[in-house]
Amino acid sequence: MPFTLPPLPYADDALAPHISAQTLHFHHGKHHKAYVDKANELITGTPLAQLSAVEVIRRARADGNDKLFNNAAQAWNHEFLWQSMMPGGGGAPSGALKAAIDTDLGGMEKFAENFKTAAVGQFGSGWAWLVRDGGALKIVTTHDADTPIAHTRQTPLLTLDVWEHAYYLDWQNARPDYVGAFLGELVNWDFASANFADETRLAA
Known part of the structure; x- marks a missing residue:
């Protein structure tokens, strides 16, 4: 299946006090997981199951399949979000x-x-x-x-x-x-x- 729930790239409490372990527990373990599970459920047994996550999202949008798009896109967005943050981040790029x-x-x-x-x-x-x-x-x-x-x-x-x-x-x-x-x-x-x-x- 193209959608998975990878572990967070840091410990649940690593972003505290800015984002608590409790928030990450619910946000990653409940919200993100629900999007992953639903997206995979919607494509099981269809040709979409053989595509990449990005391809599924673009196909769902093109087909006007809002239910699949919403769950697939949210699964991808959240995986991208976790990587957009890090303990001791901030500052500026070089x-x-x-x-x-x-x-x-x-x-x-x-x-x-x-x-x-x-x-x-x-x-x-x-x-x-x-x-x-x-x-x-x-x-x-x-x-x-x-x-x-x-x-x-x-x-x-x-x-x-x-x-x-x-x-x-x-x-x-x-x-x-x-x-x-x-x-x-x-x-x-x-x-x-x-x-x-x-x-x-x-x-x-």
């Missing part, structure tokens, strides 16, 4: 990604300001992303399960989940503080830089 942020997004301070504005301003459930779109970096948001990999010009570099279940146990309604903690303490710039250097790694 090398080519930093140069691109300076050129395309006005530098790190401006990037952080605009990413936070986008994430906090996303109405209802959704995601905030740093993507490469047609050769340039952009900050985009997606609603509910939508994902940049369904938009073939966009290559995601990092993401933040702004569904309430991602932060409410720890931050209640203080979404700005949650986003600030992500940018200042958790964002995994090594992961984003690897995606920037080799966007083909997300093609399958």
Whole structure:
């Protein structure tokens, strides 16, 4: 099956106090697992079971299969989310990604300001992303399960989940503080830089 629930790339309590072990237990072990299980259930016994996760997501979108798209995309988005964070993260990237942020997004301070504005301003459930779109970096948001990999010009570099279940146990309604903690303490710039250097790694 193309969808799996890999273990978190760190211990449940590794992102505390910014994201608690309790949040990760429910978010990864319950929410993410439910999306994986449902996506696989929906494609069992069909030709889609032989495709990659990205191919399933794009096929479901093209076919207007909202139930499959929502579960498959959420399974993929969450796996990408866990890698977008790390203990002792934050700060700034170096090398080519930093140069691109300076050129395309006005530098790190401006990037952080605009990413936070986008994430906090996303109405209802959704995601905030740093993507490469047609050769340039952009900050985009997606609603509910939508994902940049369904938009073939966009290559995601990092993401933040702004569904309430991602932060409410720890931050209640203080979404700005949650986003600030992500940018200042958790964002995994090594992961984003690897995606920037080799966007083909997300093609399958």
